[in-house]
Amino acid sequence: MHFTICHELDAPLDAVELAVLSPELGPRLASKVAALESVVTVEHALEGGELLRVLRFQASAPLPIFKGYPVTRDAMSWEERSTYRLADHASSWEVTPKAQWRSYFRSRGTYRLERLPDGRTRRRVDGDIEIRLHLLGPLVERLALAEVQRTYDAEADTLRELVSA
Template sequence: MHFTLSHELDAPLDAVELAVLSPELGPRLASKVPLLESVVTVEHALRGGELLRVLRFQASAPLPIFKGYPIARDAMSWEERSTYRLADHSSTWQVNPKEQWRRYFRAEGTYRLDRLPDGRTRRRVDGDIEIRLRVLGPLVERLAVAEVQRTYDAEADTLRELVTP
């Protein structure tokens, strides 16, 4: 399932980009997203105009459709790996669940900052999520995209906090 999310921020691109590059960005998300227990920075390295960031997410509960079912804790853990390029203010990202769950799930996409004419910034995220479950796959994909939307809404709020002096 493809999705596109866009947020406009009342700050110039340079300020938003500094917030995107901040090592504080990932860990601040956990307190803003109800289904997240933690977000840990595994890697954060800026070299040659590129930021390689790996964040490890641990959900506190499964998606609502699976509430009441015994879901393994490690099935609710994943890493997001992204490479942000300063030259074009964009990145590619992919989500990697634990090895034993990869046959059921795939997610990847792009993340871009665009300068708006009025000194503001648009952040656009395009992605694809594929959940390979018989019968329930499309429904779970829609629920997962709703959680992704909540997470990127929280990230936009965090970016706003980081750019506000």
């Protein structure tokens, strides 16, 4: 399932980019998304005009469709690895679940900041989610996408806070 999520921020691209590069982004995000127990920065290295960031996410509960099923804690944990390039104000990202769950889930995409004519900035995330579960895959993809949307909405709020701090 392909998705595009856009947010417009009332700040210039340079200020938003500094917020995107901030090591505070992940930890602050965890406090804004009810479904997340934690977001831990595993790696945050800015070298040669590129930021390599790895965030480890731990969900607090399985998706509602899985309530009543024995879903392990590992199944609700994943890492997001992204490489943000200052030259084009964009990154590529990939979500990696724990090894035993990789055959069921895949997600990757791009993240781009765009300068708007009025001194504002658009943040655009394009991605794909693939969940390989017999019969339930498409339904779980839609539920997962709703959580992804909530998370990117919260990230946009976090960027606004970081820009104004």
